[in-house]
Amino acid sequence: MSGRPDRTTQHVLLLLLGVVVLFVAGSDRYLDYVRAGFRPLLLGAGVVVVLLAFSGLRGGRGETHGDAGHGHRGPAVGWLLAAPVAVLLVVAPPALGSYTASRQVAAPVAVPDEPPAAGIGADDPGADHATMTLFSYYVWSQAQDTSALDGRRVRLVGFVSPRAAGGWYVTRFDINCCAADATAIRVAVPGGPAEFEPDDWVEVVGTHVPPQVDPAVGYPEPTIDAASVAAVEAPAEPYE
Missing domain, CATH: 1.10.287 (Helix Hairpins)
Incomplete structure (x- = not known):
């Protein structure tokens, strides 16, 4: 047989x-x-x-x-x-989350000498902050010239992932075509409220501070000084 x-x-x-x-x-x-x-x-x-x-x-x-x-x-x-x-018809695997992000050990992307465009754009309509993707904030915050972020409040949306040095990361995956090539983009929120747990989706509004080196990862990480953090619904499209 x-x-x-x-x-x-x-x-x-x-x-x-x-x-x-x-x-x-x-x-x-x-x-x-x-x-x-x-x-x-x-x-x-x-x-x-x-x-x-x-x-x-x-x-x-x-x-x-x-x-x-x-x-x-x-x-x-x-x-x-x-x-x-x-x-799979009943229980499809969810989008990538904090478990995968926490196992990324290398710097996610190389930072160009200059950001791709001048300025970070206007504030959101009726708000005193500008919404940025985590990838855009990552590039701007580690560029040689960060003056575009000076005095500006920015809004970042992502899910919470653990941070060994305290607080947590607001995180989102960047993909080229599919989840198989996903790269976790993380922004440190040192003062992130403890009430939020891994994989909770949040919006963080705050101001830019210089990148900090977390001994656990060994390279400078984009960081934001959070003025407010609020829970939000997970978006239909979770990746950037």
Whole structure:
């Protein structure tokens, strides 16, 4: 008896995989894994996989009728391979969070000599602060000339991750295409309130202070002096 699942089982697994891809791509859950612009590609891939599975199942039915009594069925345990795929329909893995971020040991990105554009933009409408991405704040705060941040209040949005030197980080992952190439961008909040726990999403409004070296990581980290911290809902698109 062969240890491989039979063709029917293989095609059913392929069908389940295609259904999972279509299910995830048809909701906002796909944003936990790839950039927003990848939805059409996921939908197209899901359709192709489902069509291939149906084609294989129809062809397999014809082979079974033509070779009745002469074929060998694969082990029934092969159907257990469908369980992990089926589980994804109910419990999809969440977006990357504080556990992954805390295991990043190298500096996330090289800092250019000059930020990519002059200024950090106007304040948010009706507010006394400017919202910045964590990546933008990271670049500006460690540039040779940080004058654009002088006297400016900025707003950062991300999730809480642990910091060995006290307080915590406001964190977000930057991705090029998908979660597989994600890089954690962290901004230290030394005075971060203890009421917030890892993976809580927060908005931090404060002012720039010089980068601090955390002995646990060994390189200068962008830092913000928080004037206020508030809980916020996790965004539909968690990555920058």
